[in-house]
Amino acid sequence: MRLPRRFGGLSKRLSTPIPMFKHHTLPSLSFKWLYRLAGAALFVSTLSAVSAQAIRLEAEDGSLTGVSATTEATGYSGTGYVTGFDAADDRVSWSFQADAGLYRATIGFRTPNGEKGFSGAINGSGISGMFDDTNAFATFDLGLVNLQDGTNTAWIGGNWNYYEIDYLEFTPAEAPAGPQAVDPTPVDPDASAEVRELLAYFASVYGQNTLSGQQTRTDAASIQSRVGVYPAILAEDLIEYSPSRIEHGSDPSGLTESLIPLVDNGTILTLCWHWNAPTDLLDTTEQPWWRGFYTEATTFNFAEALADPQGEDYALMLRDIDAIAAQLQKLEDANIPVLWRPLHESEGGWFWWGAQGPDAFKELWQLLYDRLVNYHGLHNLIWVLTSEDPDWYPGDAYVDIVGVDAYPEDMTATLSSSWQAMLDRFDGRKMIALTEFGGIPDIEPMQALGVWWLYFQSWTGGQYGPDAVDDAYLAGVYQSDAVIVRSELPAGVSKDTWAGYAIDANLWVDTGDFLGNIWVGDDSDWIWDAPLQHWIWLPESQVQNDGAWAWVAGD
Template sequence: MQPVKRHNRNARCLWLLLSLGVVLNASGANIVLEAESGTLTGTTVSTSTAGYSGTGYVTGFDNTGDSVRWNFTATNGLYALQIRFRSPFGEKGFDAILDGATSSGMFPQSSSFTTFHAGLMELTNGNHTLEIGGGWNYYEIDRALLIPTNAPAPPGAVPATLVDPQATFATLMLMRDLVADYGKITWAGQHNSSEITYLQNTTGRKPLIVSGDLIDYSPSRVAFGGMPGNYVENYIALENAGHAQSLIWHWNAPTNLLNTTEQPWWSGFYTAATTFNFATALANTNSPEYALLLRDIDAIAVQLKKFSAKNIPILWRPLHESEGGWFWWGAQGPEPFKQLWRLLYNRLTTHHNLHNLIWVLTSVDPDWYPGDDVVDVVGVDAYPSDKTDPLSGTWQALLARFEGKKLLALTEFGGMPDIEKMQRFGVWWSWFAPWTGDTYGPRASPSATVVRIYQSPATFTLDEANAVPSQFVLSTTASNGAPQFLGTGPRGSAYRVFAVTNLALPLANWSQISTGRFSGGVFTLTDSQWTNGVERYYRLRKP
């Protein structure tokens, strides 16, 4: 399968929502940058609209290159950027360029001058330049304000539970491991297993999470000759190497593909490539179109059951980037989308009895949220112009909604995210996953950056992860009838075995019953604390 070609969606990747919850108590003076005092390119100072600060504001952002720029000095530290703006003609994208690094944001519609909270910036002692302009233009700038601040605290604990009450033990354990590390370290992930070799050759390490795409199993692709081959079987094999599994599904529309030169059948997941209206299909459960929705979901269930049969949990991320509208499942607005999400959840979980799925929603717009009862993790797909952007505005906005409720993850990124910088900014994604290819994959970032991030204490890679054995067999062959384990793993690698009788207890309450190293790649263990007739759960971890 060829990686899906990405589209331009930078405008909503960064400062889409208000930056909330930042504590502004750092020492140092505010840096006030009045627009009328900046250097203007293609813009002019005006006083026509009341409510501005200073002696005026800057207008005339009409063409590419129109901007206002300030030179200023600062001391070391983090600063919260606030932009006072007016956008009377609707929401407008803008670019903010700090010392040559461009970030994009979106001003909401506002007929009066309003403050936009644009996240955090990191400044060093000395001179700096900030420029605002570009994007969609047709807005007005009153001033920029940089307020010294401290990094927000790491996120609070979230429940180590899943929305599926019948989730398998292995699926619960994956979620519990993610929860245990949340706010402490960020798991390294990667889209497309073909990138693993590059990452290992470049950094000496492998991603802990590997993401695949069930796109070619869409029935309309198969009908046109698409051949997924052994794609799923190859991804199942990755679990034997210790990788956690994530899957997306670029769902080719069930029917009504344009199949033209400009919009061929294999681009049928895009809104522009199909006339299929899923809202109409959902409105009539007796319609042929609704039956096609079920047909497609059932086809994907066949593949997901292959993972379930191997007891492999999946970070399942369907119907992603809905609010962007570029995929057909986002083309009919938020209400039909939420209905489709629930149909997918119920069909897979209840009808097909798939209980190995951790449900990951990729969405930042509250209007598109289908509900706490059908979402385990909230993800962000970000393709910023500046690959070192910490996405602090997006993080803070999501944290304000989901603190203590849901894990937050950077489910796609255009390049290698600067996880160290993100954590300095108080941004603690559960995991990150660069896209694939030369433009948006890890090779889009300098190799030195890739090495630094993969070898950083801030990042959790496969090589540092739990020692998951290739065999972990529970038997009752001991003379006293107690459970006995037989396992194989990396020769000489350390392990610890924990046990508990109540699965609801936090990991800190599990009892360690053994510790050691794989001798010759094999270990055996008998649980001497076992009591006949008492249900007991076990887990194997690397120290």
């Protein structure tokens, strides 16, 4: 993440755990999934607007606040366009009539001062995006929206400002189809069985449900304490293992090891790496060493380093990659697959790995892949690329999953335009995830508009983490039939062991004796499930002896 940055459902507790599957045998759809598919199809088809008429709202005919209509440029629609967006409250607003249904929304715009971010809302639901740099009038695809029968409202304004608005148009649209199935074969031909099993599971739920994810275990634990469930995916950052941070006193000792019990408990792990530049940190009052992953805090030129494989800077890059490899090796030794998401948001340019353009970035990505996979023999990695610009794509042979990072001003935004742009490029090729999100995304409205993220990962902190929403909103997302939480994951999907068997209900077990189908030794963390004929591993923190009884705490 770049900081700072401008920019309820039915109960879903399952009565029994989802059984383990092996050898890429995909689990059959649960009642929950079938219910969700049927419900979504009914909801979207009901809102189809194919019989309605297109609606074009000319900007110059709207209600103008802090802006004005003009005809200075040529090529606009109607009798003019609106300019003068230079303050947070500047906007053009409309109130209009429509037939209820599904529509594709587009904005006519011009950006004579370069690309600009915009915000707005349609019937109170936030919209946002980035207008391309264009001196001629162009269109921006907002994706699909629902309009209601009768009066509707919309506005555009604020965010980066310094753009011009020509019109807002709604065109009747067909109900969206879900994404095509994706071959879950990993890009690493020697990928571990754990990686293959996890990707097979992802492929089985893609387009049916969205897995929940949260940055930092502190925020994940907060979610569990507030709404009673734990995210399916936990995200952490290997930033402190960057050698240039350790040189300045960072001590991440034990971080990697501390993640292993969480995976033993059934959590899927994803890791990013805010890579502090290997050298050339400014280390000033304005740009201290710990901001060394930002472009503005270092003069390190990785394009020049890549051009000189025998040079000192190239060797320092390899040193850093090798330091991270040592941590990833600990996870491979524990049979843990990792959603590995390095070098994210490259095209933004705010991180040093995006400061030398797309060609240098792609070469760096391929170097990182080669060093970790072929040199270090790490085969527990699922390669996740967070980038939306086609020019920055390193190639299908180096990417398993593609992602979008989004920080909309309104966290209820459906992100339909971002999804559609990625789907147009990757449908049937790569699964698409919401790899960072500022807040907690409202997944059900997204899915109703055909936005089927494989998973979402909320960022952290009071503004962008779970603390940004109240308990009711948080429960509405995490207890939705649209969202998968940890206790609903198949056993063994986060780690190839007897670990992770989901226990949906708390239960009492007799220590040292059989009690029904469960047996627990006096000091053991293994329990035997007779119907499924296998052992279940429970971390010590989940088994607390109380006299002759042990309490097994489920999710």
